[in-house]
Amino acid sequence: MFLFKQQQSAAADKNGNDNSVLLAVKFKTTEKAVFCKSLSEYIASSYAEPPEAYRDDLRVLDELREAATAALDVNANVLKRNIRYYGQLSFILSKFPADINVKFTWYNAFDSDSTVTCQDLYFERASVLFNIGAIYSQLACRESRNDKDSLNRAFGYFQNAAGVFSYLQSKVVSECRTQLTTDLSSYMLTTLENLMLCQAQECVWHRSVLSHMKDANVARVATQVAEFYDLVIESGSHGSLSNTIPAYWPDNFKAKKLYFYAEAQYRKAQDCLANSQYGEEVARMQAAQEFCNQTNELVTYDQRWSKHIRAAVVDMTRAQMEQVSNNRTRAERDNDVIYLDPVPSSLSLATISPYKLAQSKVPEIVENPGKFLGEEELGPPLFKGLVPFVIHQAASLYEDRKDQLVSNDLINALDELTADCESALSSLNLPNALEAIKKPIGLPPNILVGADEIRSEGGYLGIKRLLDNAIAANNTAAGLLDTAEDALNKEAHEDLRIKQGASAGSARAKRKQSGELTNTFRSEIAKYRGIVRKAHDSDAVIKGQVDTWSKFFALLGSPREEIERQVPSTTANPITDPHHSQIIQRLQQYLDEVSIMRRERLKSMDKLKRIALEDDVTPALNEEMQRLAAQSSTPILKFELHQFEEVFSQQLDKYTSWRKYIAEEREAQSELLDSIREANQAFIVARSNHPLLQQRDKALSNLETAIKRYREASFNLHDGSRFYASLEGELLKLREGCLDFTMARHMDALELIGVGQGEHPTDLSQAPDQDNQQQQQPTNLVWDPTMPLKYTSPR
Template sequence: MFLFRQAAVDKDSNDNSTLLCVKFKTTDKSVYSKALAEYISSSYAEPPEAYRDDLRVLDELREAAAATFDVNSNVLKRNIRYYGQLSFILTKFPADANINFMWSSAFDPESGASGKDLYFERASVLFNIGAFYSQLGCRESRNDKDSLTRAFGHFQNAAGVFNLLRSKIVSECRTQLTTDLSSYMLTTLENLMLCQAQECVWQRSVLTHMKDANVARIAMQVVEFYDAAIESGSQGSLTSTIPASWVDHFKIKRLFFLAEAQTKKANECLAGAHYGEEVARLQAAQELCNQAQELVNYDQRWAKHIRPVIVDALKAQQEFVSTSRTRAERDNDVIYLDPVPAVTSLAPVTPYKLAMPKCPEIIENPGAFLGEEELGTPLFKGLVPFVIHQAASLYEDRKDQLISKDIVAVLDELTADCESVLASLNLPNALEAIQKPIGLPPSVLVGADEIRSDGGYIGLKRLLDNALKSNQSATALVDASEKALDDEMREDAQVRLGAAPGSERAKRVESTELTNTFRSEIQKYRGIVEKARESDAALQSQVEAWSKFFMLLSSSRDEIERQVPSTTANPLTDPHHSQIIARLQQYMGEVSIMRRERLKSIEKLKRLASEDDVAPVLNEEMQRLAAQSSTPILKFELHQFEDLFAERLDKYTSWKVYIEEEREAQSELLDSIREANQAFIAARSTHPLLQQREKALVNLETAIKRYREASFNLHDGARFYASLEADLNKLKEGCLDFAMARHIDAQDLMGISQSDMPSDISQAPYDASTAPSAPSAPPNSSQGGTWDPTMPLRYAPSK
């Protein structure tokens, strides 16, 4: 019987082979040394000179692995060594270490992908290792048992490599991949390699004259592998990626081995005197041969994908099956007269699986071979793994989060609560009115200086006027855009007025169908301008309400002091009152001490955190884990350091006790201040000018806040109007361009000469009033304070 043997061994082509091999991926030149040296220096804070030899060796390994491939064991070892070192390097550097790798697709050299991803580099190298094993298997002569055994091993190794690539390696890649690294393609390649490995077993079983029943079962397993290859090879977009001849090859081989299984099973029936079943199985085999011949005829008529050596094999099989069937039918009809069962009733042939994916251990576990001759000394062995730097960074983040959010923020909130309570009691302003019966508090002096340097009330009014003008300009731009569309719509109505049915004028597309986008934009911007106008009006009301105070704060210090009542003429001289004031001053002093001590504690905490270096402890933990491992390729995960993090951060929990102590002490102090303030208020009630002075100082403080709010909103609004003006000008120009184009079309339809139109559309009428002014748009601003802005700036005696 004819065997699928290697017809010829061609170094540059496998067209004369009955098996398929995988071509190599190609790559552009990439250099590690510069990028990794910079990374070591910047991210690891180590001198890159210490790793000069490692960088050189790594560049040499890549250059050798990417060189033109000769299919021999030395080149394969060179690629495996590079792959093993890459696997180790990935424990030292991040995948995106700023080195760009470009790889082509093995099935389409013109198509490729690139990315700064060491995992992509490793996956591409591993793909070529799988291709190496496939080519080594195809280059075996397969004319004897030893050659078939070697080919069987190579194909199993190729299947194992593609399986490892699909199940573990590709999933780690972080960049766009070439199509040959897709899950469907790798599954197809794995199935193909298993097909060819099982085919080597079948061929060896035929050469060694194994029992026909076993040969049939081995052939049936080849069929199952090809079924899997056909299924995965026909998935989705893979049909446009996989070579066109491959799926046809799969289908032909499947039919061949189905016929082979039935033929061998028929031989078993003949030996067991089951003559009717022998005839039925040979009939089934001949039908399969006919189906294969139909595929061959179709292919030779159109695509010519199927190799001649396979066509010859199919012809030999068909002749053998036909001769055997003729002999079996004649013998049964003349001699045995055994009933011939229907082909559909024949028991199926049970597959016998011998081929399976077997990834070489040096590829599946390269760490076990680092330091040995196969892979050499691990490169960058002394470099701290990148995950340790990640762990240190993660610890720092958690520590900062704990300190800033759970400690410092809580202390700041306590201080803010204290400030809020004091402000509600008008402290320390009320005390300053007593302690400083004349003059102005520092906060008022600083605020007044700031207002004067900012231009004062006049400058604020100028910004407000600009905002109002900008809003008017924006409104004019929106109106101009809408007017252009309205004029065009009226002209369009005139064009179709009185037009004959079916004429070009009657068929003209109506304006309403063309201007929906413009109309929507106009409506949107009109709403924006209206909201901005409302915001401007609210801000104008606020500025006008506080204008007297803004003008006062814009004047000299002497003028402001003259407007603030002085209590020098009637101080609090009662001894009891003096005691009340002294007690309140004492409590306020304690508040100041509490704030200072709290700031000192926060500084102490920050010093403690800055001295908390977790890196040495992480290195010790890494060395401990490494000592427990049997391989230098350790994939450290951040979760492995969680217990260490918890232990290190535990020392900061004592600060939560300090926070509770501070909260309790502050609560007691504020209660005392509230009590003392009640007595202080009672004492002040007899002082005629004191309340007026306090009221004046509070109003000045509030006016300074209102000025800052208005100034910020007006400056922010100016930026808003500048952007809005640009958008509205684009909208207006778009509407004008549309209207002009439609006007020209209308003139043509109406038969009006183009000479009646302006020669330069830039000369079209234009309203100069739409020119934009200085922009400004105030966001909404709240109005408040204790002073009634409708009242004149006078302070009447309290009742």
């Protein structure tokens, strides 16, 4: 009992300080945050409700947060305040989106320099739940280890703490939408859960010793404590926790693990003594001694260097070492002198099976807080009358689906039908062909618009002027290239003459050849000649088109009356054949039916849009929400959008009849277009026998083609004008570069042959060698006053 009394003394610290053999979790701390202003604005803008109706709820919510996060001593009231705030947060998450405009700042429980600030109600709830687990751990550590009732309460607190950290890791943290501090990481929460289970099982061991349980059972309980510490060492050694987990925890874990393995062997040895198994008693005591030796090495090292292991833990391990050492000496002496029982090896000893009683227990009020809303524990639910945010999401989703169905499927299908009809009529040249019969005088609108364009651009003379400018610009470009090339050729010829007659080794002979200096210029000239040649060919093609269509261009540039006069008309000789008139009448009747069909279709589309505009799904969604709430045992309903799929289907069913209407319209239009094609074929045959109509059609077709050709030529010539303007600037630079080069070379040549500016040699090849002249000049020049002054020619 000496060992247990030492543990009782060390464990009975009610302040959770370093004298305790158990470890408590610190609180997460936070900055002040206020819900009232942001939630009021959100209710007004997103829910279209007066926020004044929820003034009391907003005030209570702010008071709950302030009370839950206040820095107070740990007691049952602090736990109640945190649980109440947690429960209300769980409920309002079904009413508001998580990212409301309230900033929450929480510090890492194990590192005050690490913080997270975000707008996330899930993060706020997770942080509060972490503190609930921390409160359970601190309440457990404050319980006395001297009586069974206190140990039972501590056991329950530790199990609840383990359950809270487990629930936080598996259900709550995954919903957070921000980066978390490492105290909320999966590895840290698993480590905390395992630690709480260790200490809960340790309470069982304390109680079993206090209750004088059989030594064999105490050994099994101790074995489970040691195995729990193995788990917490494994989870706590993850690399991401190296800078987060308190520095003194790992060594305490190791010391406690070795302690309880030694305790298990010691208790099993006591059981062997009671059952006259003296040899196994000695082996068990030796095994316990080995664990004590390992603990002693750890404790001695820790005290010498890091001083991480708590003094209370050091005291209990030393007491255990003394007790085990004394009992081992006694057992070995008794066996050697009295019993002479064979001592088995440590490897042959039967494993002590663990006896697990501690397990994670999530408090019901944490796992299902809605069950306690309206009761004393959590109070009445806040914002009870507010429509949940998911209903607004569902209504928005329904609007998207409705728009997709109405706009993209139904309306677009009707528009496509109409477009197909217009395309089919256009391919048949209807109703233009009929209008040409009924109103033969006048020109089609496309001809009139085209003629106005051509007239505004100057008609044939305007296009001819553009063409002439293009040809002139091409000639100018070619002339610039010729000038540049001529300059280079002259310079090359002059260079060749300079080198003739030059003595070997002289400056004239060593002068660089023109070909080495003019490669770049000549490459540029060749490149631009190709460009100018291609432009000339393009201009020739345009000129051919202009010449071919010149008469039509001239006509289209004339007044409208002149164009109408030139186009054949059927006014003087209309179609009078009764059979032909009947064909025309039937075709016109079909076209009138098309017009009626279009008008009715537009009315139907307007009706469909009106129905969609008046379609409000909110009442149906509220009804479904109330039905789901009635079936639930808790007011905290976490609605998901998929729960309203049946409502969406029922509401969208009203548009099913429109799909049938579209199918009927498609079939009716197909039949009508078939009739039109048949009537139009007969109409074409009738027209083919009328020569004036053929001539008119041919004339209008030619005018349409002429307008197209004019536009093409005009576009190309205007584009060519911009091209030539740019090209001329580049060619001017090239020409000036060549001229500058030839001038510089010419001046250099004159200098080499000793000819000043203004003087001209008769034959460059016969010019005196300047180097030789310089060598022949006397070197002992003395000024003679009687000699006349001689001035050097200026350079």
